[in-house]
Amino acid sequence: MDDIPGTEPQPRLVSRKAVLHAALAAGVAVPVALVGVPALARTAAATGTAPELTPMCDDGDDPTPPQTEGPYFKPNSPQRTSIIPAGATGIRLTVTGYVFGLSCLPLSNVLMDFWQADANGAYDNTTYRFRGHQFTNAQGAFTLTTIFPGLYPGRTRHIHVKVQASGRPVLTTQLYFPNEPRNNTDPIFDSRLLMTVRDVSGAKQASFDFVLNVPQVPPTSTTKPTSTTPTTTTTTPPGSGTWAAGTTYAAGARVTYGGRGYVCLQGHTAQPGWEPPNTPALWRAE
Numbered sequence: 001m002d003d004i005p006g007t008e009p010q011p012r013l014v015s016r017k018a019v020l021h022a023a024l025a026a027g028v029a030v031p032v033a034l035v036g037v038p039a040l041a042r043t044a045a046a047t048g049t050a051p052e053l054t055p056m057c058d059d060g061d062d063p064t065p066p067q068t069e070g071p072y073f074k075p076n077s078p079q080r081t082s083i084i085p086a087g088a089t090g091i092r093l094t095v096t097g098y099v100f101g102l103s104c105l106p107l108s109n110v111l112m113d114f115w116q117a118d119a120n121g122a123y124d125n126t127t128y129r130f131r132g133h134q135f136t137n138a139q140g141a142f143t144l145t146t147i148f149p150g151l152y153p154g155r156t157r158h159i160h161v162k163v164q165a166s167g168r169p170v171l172t173t174q175l176y177f178p179n180e181p182r183n184n185t186d187p188i189f190d191s192r193l194l195m196t197v198r199d200v201s202g203a204k205q206a207s208f209d210f211v212l213n214v215p216q217v218p219p220t221s222t223t224k225p226t227s228t229t230p231t232t233t234t235t236t237p238p239g240s241g242t243w244a245a246g247t248t249y250a251a252g253a254r255v256t257y258g259g260r261g262y263v264c265l266q267g268h269t270a271q272p273g274w275e276p277p278n279t280p281a282l283w284r285a286e
């Protein structure tokens, strides 16, 4: 079912990852309702329209494919979310997204090391211009502030990145831009690595979600998932009760829904459509 490298992506089923992305993004930015959920998932890449949010999830998300590192990686980049050096020119570009594991749970504290060419297609191999690393936050999200990378001979437009969950192998790959003429001739290009890109007020906003080859444990395992870091430590989880939209739940809260028990993985205010069976990023069945 994978898209054929070198071609534009075919429409996909809305994946669990896409649903989670929309829910997570809404949980941060849109606390009212699911209506108008930002269309940030990569499934929107082909048409620019929002994926239809649905409680049906499939587990067909393959791990993000690796790509060649290329000749220009430099270790020991500075930690920063903006890699734009002072005085640099270029179209401003923001890349946002989430990093998930194999069970579609977001991964926090994942190391992401970005590097790219400047607006003229040149890499800085002397200092660290357009290079920097950061870590995903407690919700598994990242934001990179940079510029639209320039082209250089033999390649289509791209951004390099290394992604590593704690104690796991490094994923080295590249991100691509839709509607680039050279996407059809660059032998390294892979449409599975296309970002969703929008033009907003002279700048570009891109989105991409990574799936790492990180097993995520079932509830009965003694190993703790990496994504359950509480965002608050002073909130007392509500006691047992029936799940209800509009209720604010803290990590660790336990509810019943449909006769089954669930434990809250991330603090949030419940909304219609976020019932525990539909939101594995928020609720784990007990």
Ligand code: FE
Pocket (backbone or CB within 6 Å): 070, 072, 117, 155, 158, 160
């Ligand atoms: Fe490159």
